[in-house]
Structures are given as C-alpha cells and as structure tokens.
Amino acid sequence: MTFNLNSNCSRCGKKSLLTDQVTGEQFCGKCGYVASEKLQASGPEWRSFQKDGGSDPARTGAPSSLTIHDMGLSTIINPQNRDATGKPLTASMKSTITRLRTWDSRSQSSATADRNLRQALNELNRLKDKLTISSSVLEKAAYLYRKALEKKLVRGRSISAMIAASLYAACRDTETPRTLKDIAEAANVKRKDISRCYRLLHNELNLKMPVVDSIQCIARISSKLKVTEKIKRYAAKILKETQKRQESSGKDPMGLAAAALYFSCAINGVSITQRDLAEAAGVTEVTIRNRYKGLKEAKILELDF
DNA sequence: TAAGATAAGAGGGACAT
DNA sequence: ATGTCAGTCTTATCTTA
Numbered sequence A: 001m002t003f004n005l006n007s008n009c010s011r012c013g014k015k016s017l018l019t020d021q022v023t024g025e026q027f028c029g030k031c032g033y034v035a036s037e038k039l040q041a042s043g044p045e046w047r048s049f050q051k052d053g054g055s056d057p058a059r060t061g062a063p064s065s066l067t068i069h070d071m072g073l074s075t076i077i078n079p080q081n082r083d084a085t086g087k088p089l090t091a092s093m094k095s096t097i098t099r100l101r102t103w104d105s106r107s108q109s110s111a112t113a114d115r116n117l118r119q120a121l122n123e124l125n126r127l128k129d130k131l132t133i134s135s136s137v138l139e140k141a142a143y144l145y146r147k148a149l150e151k152k153l154v155r156g157r158s159i160s161a162m163i164a165a166s167l168y169a170a171c172r173d174t175e176t177p178r179t180l181k182d183i184a185e186a187a188n189v190k191r192k193d194i195s196r197c198y199r200l201l202h203n204e205l206n207l208k209m210p211v212v213d214s215i216q217c218i219a220r221i222s223s224k225l226k227v228t229e230k231i232k233r234y235a236a237k238i239l240k241e242t243q244k245r246q247e248s249s250g251k252d253p254m255g256l257a258a259a260a261l262y263f264s265c266a267i268n269g270v271s272i273t274q275r276d277l278a279e280a281a282g283v284t285e286v287t288i289r290n291r292y293k294g295l296k297e298a299k300i301l302e303l304d305f
Numbered sequence B: 001t002a003a004g005a006t007a008a009g010a011g012g013g014a015c016a017t
Numbered sequence C: 001a002t003g004t005c006a007g008t009c010t011t012a013t014c015t016t017a
Helices: A091-109 A112-131 A135-150 A159-173 A180-187 A191-204 A214-222 A229-244 A253-267 A274-281 A285-297
Strands: A002-004 A017-020 A026-028
Touching: A112 A135, A112 A159, A112 A180, A135 A159, A135 A191, A159 A180, A159 A191, A180 A191, A214 A229, A214 A253, A214 A274, A229 A253, A253 A274, A253 A285, A274 A285
Parallel strands: none
Antiparallel strands: A002 A017, A017 A026
C-alpha cells in the first residue's frame, strides 16, 4: 500500500512522491525515482552512544538534516479516511480530518520563503547526483542558502543561480575541487550568473574561503586521464615550489595544475597532448601554454626534484 | 598533426574620483 | 557609485616543425 507524501520529486520536480508503507521506501509515481534517504535512516542507531558502549543502540526518529526543507521534522496526516484500527471514519470525523489536513499542508508550505527553500533544496539534490557531492558539502550548501534566504539575498535573483552559488561556496570552503564551470554545466545556469551570486554570498555573509589548492586539482585532472602516480607526484612537487615562490597567485589553479602535469609528463617521457590535458582540466590549450611558459621563466622546471 | 604565436574580447579586482 | 587600468583567460586564426 502506498500514499502520497504531497512533496516534490527531486528528479522530475512533480508533486508525486509516494511512500510504500511496508518498506518505507519513497519513490516518485511519475518518473520512478527512488528517494529513500529520509526513511532509510530512520531505523535504530547502529551503534550505541553510551559511554560504556552498551548494547542499546537507540534513537528516536530520522536524523534531522538541513537539506530537507523542514529539516525532516514534519508530520503528515494520513490521507486515508480510516482510524487506527482501519475502520472507516464517521462522516463528521471525516470532515474534521479533511479540515485538519488542509491546515497541515498549508502550515508546511504557506510561507513563500518555505516554498522557495523547498524548490532550492530539490535543485540542490539534483546537483548532488550530477556532481557526486558528499553529504557534508551538501549540508553546508543548504546552510548557506538558508542564510542567504534569511538576508533576503535571493530576492530578484534566480533560485537555481543562488543554490548553485551556495553549492560552489560549500565546495570552496570544504576544498572539494569543483570549478564554477562544472557547477554551471550541471545546474544549467550561466557561469557569470553563478559567480555574481557567489560574490554576493561571499560579501554579504562574510565568508572566509581558503585559496583553491592547485595540488588538489592534479588528482581531479589526472582522474580523467591515464597518468601514473609518479607523474602526479612530480607535478605536485612543481606546484609546491610554485606556491612557495608566490608564482601562483591570481592564476587559474586548474591551468597551473594542467601545466605542471604537462611538464611532468614530458620529463618522464610520457607523451600527452595539450589538447587532451586542456580538455580534462577544463581550460584552453593557450592557458596551459601560458602557465607552462611562466613555469619556464621562473626556472622552476630546471630544478631537479 | 601538435604546438607555438598573436590578437580581440569578456569579466572582474584595485584604485581613484 | 562610477570609470579607468593592468592582468587573466578564452576564442579564433595563422604559422611552424
């Protein structure tokens, strides 16, 4: 037996999320998307929080999460007109319950801010799947978006741009290497719009962001190419030297990482085209060349590591 | 065919007005 | 707040090896 949760599917966006009352699984009646997270985690805790490590793992209810619009604390009145024992309700009780249900659903999404948040978090969930973002980053993004909403920064701007910017900020903050471009493509929003929103978030919320570490970018680029550990290590050494000499400030970290990899390949006798490298790094060949030239001029490449 | 060179254009930061 | 400037990156095209 299933009933409608009256909430939006995070894949197709339709208000057709159903739950199977036996398995507790949530899925979309329209597109078949299975969104079981909320109930999946509602079972008893799998380890004990007692100091002595006792044998009574227990917890009440699902964990609350910033990525659920009401933090997972909502209750929904069962839409079947039956009482606890399964008997049909009397006519007068039926109308009472109907009225309650109306208020119940209104209280959940009446505020425009709440509806906005709902939509944004749906979008966020979609991005998570596309970009394989970890849940801690996701929580951070949701938190930032809530702050933005509080400060009324979303007004007059598109929700998808703002949620994408929140996600980007969360990635930056947690040093998860995702470029503005990656997110722009996943969100189907122009890079420019996201960066504008990001800057706004950055200024208004006084965010302190760590500088993007180009060494982290090596792993990301080389995961798309077949590169040996040795080459990666060598490239990392080059970048470390570059950072030490402050040769890297103001440069696109992806471009720097790509140039370092390019040089590392050359030194280790592996032939790789600038084209493939540029593609993997999401920068142009020209940028790689320029960074490569910069490395040469700084004489970093003459060092023997 | 890959790599280097060059030029035009966009977007954003710093700084002055 | 607005404009200018230097620096970066992208796109496009041509040349070189």
